[in-house]
Amino acid sequence: MxxxxxxxxxxxxxxxxxxxxxxxxxxxxxxxxxxxxxAAQGDxxxxxxxTIKLAVTRVASGLDSDRLxxxxxxxGELRYLSNMRWPNNTQALLEQRLAQDLESAGFSxxxxxxxxxxxxxxxxxxxxxxxxSQEQANNAVFALSCNLYQPEKKSQHSIAVNEQVALxxxxxxxxxxxxxxxxxxxxxxxxxxxxxxxSSQ
Numbered sequence: 151m152x153x154x155x156x157x158x159x160x161x162x163x164x165x166x167x168x169x170x171x172x173x174x175x176x177x178x179x180x181x182x183x184x185x186x187x188x189a190a191q192g193d194x195x196x197x198x199x200x201t202i203k204l205a206v207t208r209v210a211s212g213l214d215s216d217r218l219x220x221x222x223x224x225x226g227e228l229r230y231l232s233n234m235r236w237p238n239n240t241q242a243l244l245e246q247r248l249a250q251d252l253e254s255a256g257f258s259x260x261x262x263x264x265x266x267x268x269x270x271x272x273x274x275x276x277x278x279x280x281x282x283s284q285e286q287a288n289n290a291v292f293a294l295s296c297n298l299y300q301p302e303k304k305s306q307h308s309i310a311v312n313e314q315v316a317l318x319x320x321x322x323x324x325x326x327x328x329x330x331x332x333x334x335x336x337x338x339x340x341x342x343x344x345x346x347x348x349s350s351q
């Protein structure tokens with residue numbers, strides 16, 4: 151009898167310990183909503199017919215998932231925005247968005263791993279696609295660092311964009327629109343710099 155009681159107590163203690171370690175979501179939590187970057191709008195148009203190989207090769211630490219994040223400028227603390235997700239991880243999401251927007255601007259884009267000896271190659275690293283909080287203000291930030299290699303000219307150029315859009319409200323709609331707006335401003339910079347470098351002699 152005592153052995154059975156001891157066994158029950160041990161089982162109860164183990165269950166209590168596990169319950170303290172596992173944080174189960176509440177049953178009434180709303181499922182996450184998925185947001186995507188809006189297509190860039192602007193007047194930048196390609197002035198070259200060259201095909202460009204595009205690849206987003208790296209993503210900054212903390213951004214390499216489908217989570218939307220907020221970073222404190224004061225202490226660098228990172229936190230996830232509740233119930234907000236991208237439809238894909240940021241690397242695939244951004245590469246697809248850039249390819250579509252560059253094609254809409256008139257560039258010819260490939261994103262495969264095929265290597266073409268005469269094709270300009272644009273390799274980009276995503277530095278920021280998040281909210282940045284400082285004191286009482288919040289900004290949506292998009293930062294991209296790219297290298298454009300032109301095999302025929304044997305030249306390489308760096309292209310960096312960094313844009314911030316002030317966030318007036320912390321609701322999910324305002325956040326998604328602000329992030330898309332910061333991306334759109336950054337895309338216009340990228341498009342203009344590509345035109346300059348690809349058309350330069």
